[in-house]
Amino acid sequence: MKMNSSKTLFMMMIMISTILSTASNNILMSWMSMEMNLIGFLPMMTKSKKMKDQSMKYLIIQSMASSMFLMSILMNLIIDCPVNESVMMMSSMLIKLGMMPFHLWMPMLMNSMSWMNCFLMMTWQKIIPTVIVSQMTNLKLMILPMLLSMMISPMVALNQLSIKKILAYSSISNIPIMITAMKLSKLIFIYLMVIYSMINFMLMSMMKKMNTMFMNQMMKQNKLNKLMIMMNFLSMSGLPPMMGFYPKWLIIQMTIKFSMLISIAMITSSIISTFIYLKMMLPMLLNSIKIIPNKIKTKTEVISMINMTGIFLPTILKMN
Template identity: 50%
Template sequence: MLMNSTKLMFMMIIITSVIMVYSSSSFFMSWMSMEMNLIAFLPVITKSKKMKDQSMKYFIIQNISSSTLLLSVILNLKFETPINFEKFIIISLMMKMGMMPFHLWMINLMEKLSWMNCFLMNSIQKMSPMLIIPQMINFKLFLLPMTISLLFAPIAMMKMNSMKKLIGYSSIYNSPWMIVSIYISKKLFVLFFFIYSTLNLLLMKKMKMNNMMFLNQMTEKSTMTKMNLMINFISISGMPPTMGFFPKWMILMKLNEISWIISMMMLFSSFISTFIYMKMISSIMMNQTTKKKFFKMKKINELEILINIMGMANFLMFKPN
């Protein structure tokens, strides 16, 4: 993604809008910041001709969710009725983030986006709604939406061949982890978000470098490229002792003090996700490569592997407070 002056300006607006939501104590300012984010993100994704229709779909869905959110908050403050408008707030925020069952638009959109725009969709674009959730919604009311995304997103990954769809469903699966972390502590949320974004950036950078769009293209790559991707997949799934396991371990330690049932549910979902990743990796590693047996070994990026396997060292340095 080339950073010309126009795109750099839009990226600065996107980052500024997220910071405004993080630091704001007013709902109206947070809502305005999300609208700024939407207006700045649309020109970033409308680069190719095939994205013109998709960007309009994205605008319509985000506009409907923002309007529903604003209307439900106004009605909740204006009328003292037995109707609980928090459910409408939950639906609008789930639609904005692309959580199940309002996820199909995000999966279809990510398939048309470039890798760097997919990274923005999985990271920065989800941060603003997540920061609003604990300010407006009780934790118990959000348990059912989180359970749906935790259980059904890994199952939907089983028969996916497109790498962008796989990463999209992985983002849906990790969204409840982020929501739980922000209910516990904002510092824990920032830590989880930073590690998850770093792992996604490394994975998508590797996909872009190797021009990989589908899962069966991994069989054509060298053994070291497969190993690098395998470690990255395992780290995102949260298997110890990788880097992705470190924030999830901290979340489970704190969540176990609140409710051990929820922590067991999240742990069971993590087992399903890890099993799917391991099944995908085993089938790739068992297939023989179609390259020649005698080829020049490319330079290995040790930094990416080091970042993914340094999770055990973090246990010695940090502990959940």
């Protein structure tokens, strides 16, 4: 994405609002930071001609979620009940995150977005709602939406042909893992977000360069490109020894101590995701006949080396 002055301003606004929200201990400050984040992200969406109507849908959905969040704060002040047991607050954050059963808007919007906006939607835009949910919502209330998101999202992605929709459903299935990581440890959450963002950035950069939007367009690519995309997908699903396996392994290891149900759902979700990506990519790898240029070779070697660092991460990173 080429950065002009307006995009730089909006990106700075998004970053500052996220830092303000994570550093603040005031609930109203968190709400204001979410609104700043929304104001910064909307103009970046409207750059594309396809997003004229979709950006309005996004504004309505996010504004409704913010209004519900503010209303839940006021109602809890009047009724004098614990904030972490508010169903309205939890529902507002579920809408913000795009978790099931409030998920339908996310694949629809991401299908019309540019690759860079998809990257921001899947990574940076999830930080503020994840922090708020982990701090202000009881995990018992979140179990049902988390289980639905982890189990049903990969199954729905099985019937999709659009790569952006597949990535959207993959993001929905990864959100409960982010929430669990934030509740367990901030350091594990940072590991997960950094690694997840790297995988998504590598994958979306390749898709943008190859101008690929649907799965049938992958047939035109050479075998090594397909292999690198498959490695990124498998790393996202958490298959060992890929880079995406290590943070999920840490989270599952710590989650087993207090919730066997969530840890089993995480493992099952990863298995289904791996099956989907293998089913999606194996026929394409078998039907490749093109010659591989030297430039592509060097880039794919770098991507494969980054993904395979999952073998060495347990020895490099030490957890307390």
